[in-house]
Amino acid sequence: MTTMMMAAAPRQTPSRPMSLAVVAGLACALAIGQALPLTMDTVSGALAPLCATAAESSPLDKVEPIASYPLPNVPGKRVTIVRVFYGPGGFSRPHRHAGSVTAYITKGEIRSQLGGGPVATFGVGQSFFEPPGSTHLVSANASTTESAELIAVFVADEGAQLTTFLE
Template identity: 75%
Template sequence: MHATSDISLTRPEARPLHLAVIAGLACAFLIGKTLPVMLDTLSSMAEPLCAVSDPSGSALDTVEPIGSYALPNVPGKRVTIVRVFYGPGGFTRAHRHAGSVTAYITKGEIRSQLAGGPVEIFKVGQSFFEPPGATHLVSANASNTEPAELIAVFVADEGAQLTTFVE
C-alpha cells in the first residue's frame, strides 16, 4: 500500500475530480462501442473546443470527440472525452488546455513533455495528467512506423476553449 495514494483518495475535495475522471472514461468506452452514429453529431459540436487536429500538427492525425457532459455535482464544469489518433511520426505542436486533462494510452507509445518536466514515453495502459494552463511542449507518437492513440478526458469550465496553441 502506498500512503500517498490512500491520502489523496480520501481527501473530500479530491473525490469529485476522481469520480468525474472515472465516470468520463467509463462513458467514453460505452459510447464509443454502442453509439457510433452519435460521433458525427458530437464531432461537429466539439470540434471548436478540441483544436488539437489543427493542420499545424502532422498529417494523418485526428481528434475524435466521444462525449461532453455537464457535471451536475460541480456547477459550471464539464467533462469532455476525445480520442486522439497519431499516425506514424505524428505530433501536435505545443499547446495548453483550459482545464485539467488526464490522458490514457490505448495504442502504441506517446512521447510527452510538460514545460519544466522531462520528456517521457507512455505505453498502452499508462496515463498522464496535465494541470490547467500547463504548456504541453511535446505530444507525439514515439514511433515512426506504427500508429498511436490516446483517450483524453478534460475537466474544464463550461464553454471554455479546451486547447490553445502556443505561438
C-alpha cells in the same frame, strides 16, 4: 514551472487496480452522459476549438470527439472525452488546455513533456495528468513506423476553449 504528475511511471507495467480505476472512471463519465443526452452537433461545437487543422499536425493525426457532458454535481464544469490519433511520427504543436486533462494510452507509445519537465514515454495502459494551464511542449507518437492513440478526459469550465496552440 509546472511539474507533470503521472499515474504510472514511464515504461512500467501499470498495476491492475490502476487500470480498473481508469476504466471505472471512464465508465462513470459515460453513465452520467447517458442520463444527460446531447446531440452530436452540441458535442462537435464544444470540441471545435480542440480539433487540430492540417496546418497544426500531419494528415494522419486527428482528434475524434467521443462525448461531452455537463457535470451535474459541479455547476459550470464539463467533462469532455476525445480520442487522439497520431500517425507514424505524428505530433501536436506546443499547446495548453483550459482545464485538467488525464490521458490514457490505448495504442502504441506517446512521448510527452510538460512545461520544461522531462520528456517521458508512455505505453499502452499507462496514463498521465496535465494540470490546468500547463504548457504541453511535446505530445507525439514515439514511433515513426506505427500509429499511436490515446483517450483524453478533460474537466474544464463550460464553454472554455479546450486547447490553445502556442506561437
